Amino acid sequence: MNIAQVITTINQMQADGVIEGYAIGGVVGATFHLEPVSTLDVDIFVAFRHEPGSLPVSPQPIFTYLAARACHMEGEYVMIAGWPVQFLQLTGPLVEEALADAITVPVGETPARVFTAEHLAAIALQVGRAKDKARLLQFIESGVLDSDRFQAIVARHHLVEAWQRFARQFLNDTP
Amino acid sequence: MTFDLQQILASKRAFRHALAARDIVEKLALLDELRARTLTLRPAQKSGRDSQTLREEPTPYRVDTKSNPS
Numbered sequence: 167m168n169i170a171q172v173i174t175t176i177n178q179m180q181a182d183g184v185i186e187g188y189a190i191g192g193v194v195g196a197t198f199h200l201e202p203v204s205t206l207d208v209d210i211f212v213a214f215r216h217e218p219g220s221l222p223v224s225p226q227p228i229f230t231y232l233a234a235r236a237c238h239m240e241g242e243y244v245m246i247a248g249w250p251v252q253f254l255q256l257t258g259p260l261v262e263e264a265l266a267d268a269i270t271v272p273v274g275e276t277p278a279r280v281f282t283a284e285h286l287a288a289i290a291l292q293v294g295r296a297k298d299k300a301r302l303l304q305f306i307e308s309g310v311l312d313s314d315r316f317q318a319i320v321a322r323h324h325l326v327e328a329w330q331r332f333a334r335q336f337l338n339d340t341p
Numbered sequence: 342m343t344f345d346l347q348q349i350l351a352s353k354r355a356f357r358h359a360l361a362a363r364d365i366v367e368k369l370a371l372l373d374e375l376r377a378r379t380l381t382l383r384p385a386q387k388s389g390r391d392s393q394t395l396r397e398e399p400t401p402y403r404v405d406t407k408s409n410p411s
Contacts, residue, residue, distance in 0.1 A: 167377055169369045192400060194372065201360035202368045204375035206397045242399065249376070257402045274366050293400055307354070308361060 167248030173278045184231045187213040189268035189279045199283040199310050207250040260323045284316040
């Protein structure tokens with residue numbers, strides 16, 4: 167079980183032209199900015215090579231590529247180096263922007279593309295489950311967020327109301 | 342050792358900051374270990390469905406922010 171090997175495999179897949187770009191999100195992405203928290207899978211957001219006018223994008227080339235490298239499917243996951251990896255298409259403007267603004271972080275000798283802390287926090291706010299709110303609190307308490315940048319993302323993606331609710335619920339002394 | 346709650350909370354914050362400040366290689370190795378531990382501790386599955394993978398509920402990443410009140 168080796169998450170660094172997952173990153174190496176994804177980089178190679180990008181170098182081989184299967185995907186146009188990627189960024190790590192979810193808990194593993196958050197680990198690049200925060201303390202490690204136990205997780206069971208890896209969320210990889212991918213941009214596919216897509217010719218204008220071609221058929222809708224399919225993740226099949228990813229599965230075919232990885233199957234040829236001894237990775238197998240487990241439900242919606244692909245098992246890579248012992249980790250279940252979920253490949254996610256860009257589902258809206260926020261994650262599209264997050265992928266475009268992703269940063270490169272060296273993991274030893276290997277570069278990894280990762281969402282910024284501000285985008286991960288905004289995505290957590292948007293998704294809004296209890297564990298996402300807990301993660302957003304982690305980001306806030308850790309002090310890693312650039313507040314201006316985060317607020318700009320919140321405003322740009324129509325999350326101001328959600329943020330105000332969150333702030334009332336978790337950041338103020340009075341409900 | 343102390344029973345002062347504020348001191349305990351401050352100590353926990355400091356520990357979390359120290360963990361967060363570790364090298365990313367070390368932090369990812371910790372994720373490997375945490376997952377291995379979770380798999381070791383999980384209860385034996387009675388059903389034969391998907392033998393090896395313990396799953397989380399997939400994150401419902403949203404498409405349209407305006408139509409999703411949270």
